Amino acid sequence: MKQFTASIINNQEIAQGYYQLDFSWHDNEEPKPGQFFTVKINNNSDPLLRRPFAFSGYDTKSKTASMIFQKRGTTTQMMAGKTANETIDIIGPLGNFFPAIKDQEAPLLIAGGIGLGPILYLARTLERQKTPYTFLFGAPDKALVPDSKWFYEAQPIICTDNGSKGFKGNPLQYIESRLQLEPKHSFYACGPMGMLKSAAALAEKNNLASYSVMEQMMACGVGACMGCVIKHKDGLKRVCVDGPVFNSKDILWT
Amino acid sequence: MKQFTASIINNQEIAQGYYQLDFSWHDNEEPKPGQFFTVKINNNSDPLLRRPFAFSGYDTKSKTASMIFQKRGTTTQMMAGKTANETIDIIGPLGNFFPAIKDQEAPLLIAGGIGLGPILYLARTLERQKTPYTFLFGAPDKALVPDSKWFYEAQPIICTDNGSKGFKGNPLQYIESRLQLEPKHSFYACGPMGMLKSAAALAEKNNLASYSVMEQMMACGVGACMGCVIKHKDGLKRVCVDGPVFNSKDILWT
Amino acid sequence: MDLSFTLRNKSLETAIGVASGTFGYGSEYEKLVDLSKIGAIFTKTVTLNKREGNDFPRIVETPSGMLNAIGLANVGIESFISQKLPMLQKMPCETICNIAGFSMEEYQEVLQKLEDSEAANFLWGYEINISCPNVCHGGLAFGVDVKAVETLTKALRQRTEKPLIIKLTPNVTDISEIAKAAEANGADALTCINTFVGMLIDIRKKIPVLANKTGGLSGPAILPLGIAAAYKVCRAVSIPVIGLGGISRWEDAIQYFMAGAKMIQVGTATFVDPSAPEKILLGVKKYCSENNYSKLSDLKID
Amino acid sequence: MDLSFTLRNKSLETAIGVASGTFGYGSEYEKLVDLSKIGAIFTKTVTLNKREGNDFPRIVETPSGMLNAIGLANVGIESFISQKLPMLQKMPCETICNIAGFSMEEYQEVLQKLEDSEAANFLWGYEINISCPNVCHGGLAFGVDVKAVETLTKALRQRTEKPLIIKLTPNVTDISEIAKAAEANGADALTCINTFVGMLIDIRKKIPVLANKTGGLSGPAILPLGIAAAYKVCRAVSIPVIGLGGISRWEDAIQYFMAGAKMIQVGTATFVDPSAPEKILLGVKKYCSENNYSKLSDLKID
Ligand SMILES: Cc1cc2nc3c(=O)[nH]c(=O)nc-3n(C[C@H](O)[C@H](O)[C@H](O)COP(=O)(O)OP(=O)(O)OC[C@H]3O[C@@H](n4cnc5c(N)ncnc54)[C@H](O)[C@@H]3O)c2cc1C
Ligand SMILES: Cc1cc2nc3c(=O)[nH]c(=O)nc-3n(C[C@H](O)[C@H](O)[C@H](O)COP(=O)(O)OP(=O)(O)OC[C@H]3O[C@@H](n4cnc5c(N)ncnc54)[C@H](O)[C@@H]3O)c2cc1C
Ligand SMILES: Cc1cc2nc3c(=O)[nH]c(=O)nc-3n(C[C@H](O)[C@H](O)[C@H](O)COP(=O)(O)O)c2cc1C
Ligand SMILES: Cc1cc2nc3c(=O)[nH]c(=O)nc-3n(C[C@H](O)[C@H](O)[C@H](O)COP(=O)(O)O)c2cc1C
Ligand code: FES
């Protein structure tokens, strides 16, 4: 974990309102799939707080980290306007990461919308390790599906709510209608709350191992402010240090 | 007076930390020398308030207004980073303007530092009207003196405090040591408070007409907030609507 | 969509006004703002005597806000009646006259002069600025003292049939106590809130930036404080509350309406963007129609 | 340049601390911050019993600030002593333990447990969070009530010889009254200020953003409010004041020192930039040497 000024290497719109931003990495600690970092984009006080983003990839050779972000509010709007050689203030890597895939495990990687980042990173890592996996990506419409080159070597099964591309329906509907869930299957999910909740329920029903990347508003990102809590069976847990990856059975879904 | 979004046509560093920014003008009312406008550079709340700047020129044909600004705080830093085709929010023209030069009047145009803008605009206007004038520009060092091309057809007598360029001393020392003040002379000054005060005193002593462009922190720029007052012989006066050009004899210099 | 605001059977078409001290007397912004879109101008506070106000500097920017220590600069009630009222009457929106005094008597005298003046007939109502220091009472503001607010409200109520709005100061331990005191003594509505006491120091000159040392903090910085105050006051009284403090976007206005305010005012935001009140009006209208609200009071949450 | 801060013959080398609730127990920031540059860590408030704190969301950003309603989440005094103190003792800076209770007795019990514990010997002093609601007294915070502050300060003073710092809440009509009450009853210093009550409303969900409805406003937005409060308190009491509220740059810290504070704390700014406390220290040093100040107390202006 380190605070440093990163240079932007590339920043490109990869789908409607979605950007991939690659930046130089200056910590000896290499980011792992599931981990995140925080960004401060400006020198003044509005927006004030750092914003958390997941890693969507990391290239060890060039020491380049990647993220996929969606333009939503002030910070992400400013980020979208950044070009190569401009700088951003980074703290990372933060949080825990996905557990290692076990032998014989058949992981289902489930990404919804902007939850793509950490799942894509996991898929690419498994690809490199030659670990088999199934990767599903869901979006409301094909406009929100990046061109296949942005998935690199980890091509997902595309699901769209309106059927404008790939499977018509969301990744969970795909799983339920197309796959035969077996004990060896496990879930690694990131995306909207509703999707995570359904994934957790489905895993529970089939008694599968299941991990979710959780989100919560954050102030410090390092466990100091106690702001980013969610309900866990052992009480309130901080997403930033106790997560963001949680065993979905431990979460009290509300 | 109008609020509009201006396109930046050109923005260039013309001396150390000094920029000339040209922007499209969208009001039927054309800015006059001495008048100013206000800028809002960002969509968020830090920096919050609009910032006032004087016109340093206006081209009727191309409807292009110009300003000269110094990089000082947040707004001017952000302005320095703006490039052609980017936009800024403008309200103007605001305030009063220099009175017309009388027949036989021999105006001395005195600019100090970032006070250059309105005086340069006046000089260029007189040049075009073929009205004779003397134009003095003072700066601490030659690094703060723009290249002669930025004075266009209105080349000033350059004064530097350290003598690194032109006359060694400030414009008022130049006047006192080199010119024979006569009743036909008049002062039109903009620059640091100390310089304005000395100019006012010298004019007073020689019984000359004398005008100063005053500055004060502003919130509204249109006379509504009562924030930008200075001491005037008739009481407190608002720089934004009662000025910024004042008869220097009316100011209670402190 | 009904955006009106009613007090004593009088209605403003649009429950969005511009705040006292931030819009002059309307004419300053005439060229930049379509005044017909504004529910009411709350005038700069008028006092019995002409006041030049405080020494300068009087304003300074702060993070997402500004401090002002104008010191109630105004032409005084006589000139206000003769010079400002005729101008205000011509504006295509209603006028609510904001008044203050440095003693109980002064408040009453100012109000009485308006009541007695033909020229002031057109005024829609009065807003009473109680953040004014009480010179007869140790200089503490009227608005921090329950007793003073009771007496003042009662006295002013007796002198007018027009809507009487008390503008609360947030610089108190419990704003709802002051609110209740005003309600119990005849206020028709409460404006919530005036500015917070703040200070900045010029570290080069080694003196406070403002000549008056302290000033009032306004602007986006105080938005959450204003909403909290409005929410609290709306649950302490049953008369309408006018939300004010830090509103610069329509989303901010909706928050005040949800807190329970029945009208809002835009202050500092107008300095930043003179079209702010109009943009807020448009945004509020759009939000309400998209969310099927037919009147503003329906926005109030629990 | 002497940057020290002294109470009861105990000195902190550097009069720049990190504020309660914004720095955890030090270890959270260990990798990012050179703790030896920090005068003291003011720990997250510890209470008698373990507290999970409020429901979430607990934080939200506001213009130049943030609201928090953490609800004093902490492990409780027993676990604090057994788990947190050993960790804190190893840090290369001093620790000031911030405590609170929901009744007079709880405050005393927490303090007594620390006094009685060997493990707590190394603590430099105590900071008392009086913004805590008094459950036995209608839920109003202790810190808004002069009588409660008198009794509380006196009771705690009797139990310790260590520096006793009372942390004032700004949500009062006259903060100097509370300050004087604490001084008169044995406080060694006052921290000025805790957060302001604020609220934001989620206009999509139509509920307050924070589960607790209101939260405390901190960050640059409150800088001018904190400086005004510190300036006022510094002129009402003669014990040292520790300035806190909205400090994010060294220039802000200098303003507090000019207001009369003898130490400052950095809170929210650390979230934004963990190196803020260190940068502030460097800036303060540079300013003082350039302006020929040899000790911080010389910065105080009239
Ligand atoms: C651990 C973690 C990892 C994340 N990874 C990514 C990522 O890889 N890519 C990505 O695009 N986004 C990610 N996010 C979300 C991202 O942090 C927000 O989109 C970002 O903070 C928005 O900032 P903004 O200033 O642009 O928008 P704001 O102006 O702050 O807000 C815009 C909108 O987003 C909402 N919002 C802001 N922050 C959050 C939040 N933390 N949770 C829920 N709603 C929020 C606001 O309520 C508002 O409606 C992640 C969040 C967390 C906690
Ligand atoms: C009528 C008028 C015309 C002006 N014309 C020009 C011009 O042509 N070119 C130009 O460069 N500047 C001009 N100024 C000054 C200009 O407004 C300030 O430089 C600008 O506001 C600085 O903004 P900032 O956000 O960059 O700096 P800030 O962060 O606001 O401040 C930086 C520094 O400047 C000081 N400062 C800011 N505003 C003022 C002010 N109004 N008066 C005195 N000190 C101030 C601050 O105290 C601080 O030390 C003019 C001012 C007025 C009132
Ligand atoms: C420059 C300025 C002058 C003000 N003058 C007055 C005044 O004369 N009377 C009054 O009641 N309020 C006055 N106010 C307070 C505003 O009406 C309003 O209550 C406050 O600014 C908070 O709203 P805002 O954050 O939207 O600006 C003034 C505010 C500013 C910024
Ligand atoms: C997330 C958060 C948690 C806080 N928790 C506490 C606390 O437990 N005890 C306390 O006395 N103050 C607490 N505070 C208040 C700070 O110590 C400080 O008084 C306040 O934030 C103002 O300073 P700032 O603007 O520099 O943050 C907390 C503040 C924040 C932002
Ligand atoms: S963001 Fe501060 S504890 Fe998680």
Ligand code: FES
């Ligand atoms: S800036 Fe508002 S009156 Fe001049």
